[in-house]
Amino acid sequence: MSRANDAAHRLGGILGTDRASGDFFETGLYSHDMTALPKLAALSWRTRPDVVVIPRSTEDVKTVLAVARKRNVPVVPRGAGTTMFGASVPTRGGILIDMRSMNKILNVDKDSARIEAEAGCTWLDAMKAAESAKLILPVHSVFAPSSTLGGSLASGMLGFGALKHGGPRDWAVGSEVVLEDGTALTPSDPLPPPQASVLLEGSEGTLGIITKVTLKCLPAPEEVRPLAYSFPTLPDALRSIMAAVNCGADAWHIGFLDEVHFKFQRNLEPEKPERNCEVYVILEGAKDKMAERERAVDSAMTSAAGTKLPNDDAMRSWQSRFDVFRTRRVSGGLVFIPSVVPANKLAEAVAKTRALAAKMKIGVALTGFMAGKDSVCLLPYYLTDESRMTSRLAIGFVPRFYKMLAGLGGHPQGTELLNHYRTKQVAAAPAKRPMAVRTSFEQAGTASPARKIERHTRYLPPFNKVHPGLMAVRLGVKGGMRRLGGRYRYDQPKRTK
Ligand SMILES: Cc1cc2nc3c(=O)[nH]c(=O)nc-3n(C[C@H](O)[C@H](O)[C@H](O)COP(=O)(O)OP(=O)(O)OC[C@H]3O[C@@H](n4cnc5c(N)ncnc54)[C@H](O)[C@@H]3O)c2cc1C
Known part of the structure; x- marks a missing residue:
């Protein structure tokens, strides 16, 4: 019996087989997260866990770690698995702990x-x-x-x-x-x-x-007041967004959805009116100060090309904020690339992302929000249909986007598995803090390795390390092939028979 099977067996005995399952279909469900990894990942890592465990208490978690430690089996914790590119999947099988119970x-x-x-x-x-x-x-x-x-x-x-x-x-x-x-x-x-x-x-x-x-x-504040403004395009909105940040209204949140996003949405809801780029500013606080703060935002947003939308529309958009990515239904898949960019480079990042998307013939929507006065959480996404070759090749967009972003002082939101394909420069920023902490923990011999930040593969030496250069070349080739392919986008209305 392998070490992992032994661990699975032991955990089934302690927690019950309904809470520790090595079932083929169940483990398969946990072998990916929101975005499918390229096929190359399956060659490099064993993303299917050997056993999925559902703890109900801290004691259960301790038990799982004790079993894992004794048998030297890797452990990966997982929440809802809403991260991208293998952030919450194993690299060498082992135990996956589903924390949702x-x-x-x-x-x-x-x-x-x-x-x-x-x-x-x-x-x-x-x-x-x-x-x-x-x-x-x-x-x-x-x-x-x-x-x-x-x-x-x-x-x-x-x-x-x-x-x-x-x-x-x-x-x-x-x-x-x-x-x-x-x-x-x-x-x-x-x-x-x-x-x-x-x-x-x-x-x-x-x-x-x-x-x-x-x-x-x-x-709880006395009032939450969402405001919404429409701009012909995202580049038109960028200056106003920065003006709204600095207008003294002390906004709680400023976010944007670009015109490509709304084109995707119309593909899903053709009966709805066309929408351009929209910017949302959320104010919260005392009722008596609200009108004055709203005026300050209005003046920042409408002094350029912005048009204020009715407050009822703004409220509706705010209330449906967790359903923005319903556009995924258009194609069945969504590749979402959470990243951080300095605020003063946002316009450049937007222009370069668009140029890259056009070159690769992919419809990329740009969404995002201010992550502070000086930085922006930029969230580009494209729709994908994994059954189409042209769609799978689009993954080549991701490393190109990150490389461009690194040149502007930005970085990916997390390291994830796909980031191991990239250069040190790209993965360095998000990995810096955990790696530093990890190193200091290691000295005391108490680190919890769970899933290491590593480039090791599932194979024995000399094939146990994948040079990032090789990975970058593979993704580069994919991206190149994508450029040779036809236009691939989901921003046109669906053809009906
Ligand atoms: C459409 C969409 C939009 C998103 N927008 C954003 C965004 O704007 N900003 C942003 O930052 N992220 C964004 N994300 C990424 C993701 O949703 C968030 O990072 C989310 O908070 C992850 O939560 P989760 O429970 O799904 O974690 P998971 O994906 O399950 O896990 C995330 C990581 O944490 C580890 N982990 C999970 N639980 C534990 C635990 N209990 N203890 C220790 N480690 C644990 C996992 O091993 C994994 O590495 C978005 C995702 C989607 C799908």
Whole structure:
């Protein structure tokens, strides 16, 4: 019996076979996340876990790690799997821990404005729990109905509210984390509470498994006022966006959806009117200051090419903010590329992304939001149909986009598996912090390797290392072939018979 099978067998015996399954179909479901990896990945890594485990408590997590440690089997934690390109899949099989059953809200304390929840709790459930005590979460995920608190902290997520309040790590005032050796760090342990969240940010499950999160909340504002503006194109909107950031209105969130996104959407909903690029500014706070703040934003947005949309429309868009990527239904697949770019390079990044998309004949929509006064979370995406060769080749766009972004001082939102294909320069920024933390943990011999940030493959030496140059060449070839192919896009109305 292999070590992994032995671990699966043992875990089935301890937790029950309904919570530790090595079933072929079940493990297959966990072998990918939101975006399919290129075929090359299957040659390099074993992304199918040997066993999927569903813990219900911190003790269960400790048990899983003990079994894994004894048999030297790798462990990968997973929340909702909404990250891209293999961020939440194994590289060498082993144990995958699905955290979603650890989803309880443990405490809502109105007086100290804190909520404590298990790490598999979704952002939406945490938001509802806060609301019930007249509190709000200062930031929340753009994918709140699915994405988990633990997965977001571990992936270094930036979401709604980042402009005013930063990332979740700034509000996660205590995390309980189980390390590889089975130690559970709780907020009262030697590592001061905020530090545990800060250290784990962006670690992608490589440092430890987050089991509980305490989030600091704010009192619910008297009013939340979404404002929306239409611009002919995204480049027209960019200057106004920066003006709105600096107009003194103290916006909570400023985001944009470009005209290509709305073309995709019309393909899905042809009965709806055409829409151009839209910019959303969300204000929250005291009622009596709202009109003045709204005027400041209006003047920043309409002084150039912007047209204000009715407040009811703005409210409708705001309320449907978690369903923006329903455009995925047009083709059945969506490749979404979360990245960060300095705000003063946004216009250049947009122009270069568009030029690249045109060169590769792919319809790429640009969405994003201000992640602070100086940085932007840029979220380009294209629609894909994996059954079409032309569609699969489009993956060559991703490394080209990141290379361009690195030249502007930007970087990918996370390291993910696909980033191992890229140059050191591209993967360096997001990997820097977890790697530094990891190195310092290693010295004490207590690191939780889970899934290492590595280039090792599933094979024995000398084939156990893949040179990033080789990977880059393969993706480069794909991208080149894409350019030779015909136009591939989903921004035209579907032909009906
Ligand atoms: C349409 C769309 C839009 C998105 N927009 C954004 C965006 O604007 N900004 C942004 O930052 N991200 C964005 N993302 C990426 C992703 O949704 C977020 O990073 C999300 O918060 C991840 O949560 P999850 O529960 O799905 O984590 P998963 O994808 O399951 O896991 C993410 C990483 O964390 C690790 N992990 C999971 N749970 C734990 C745990 N309990 N302890 C330790 N490690 C763990 C996993 O191993 C993995 O490496 C978007 C994704 C989609 C599909």
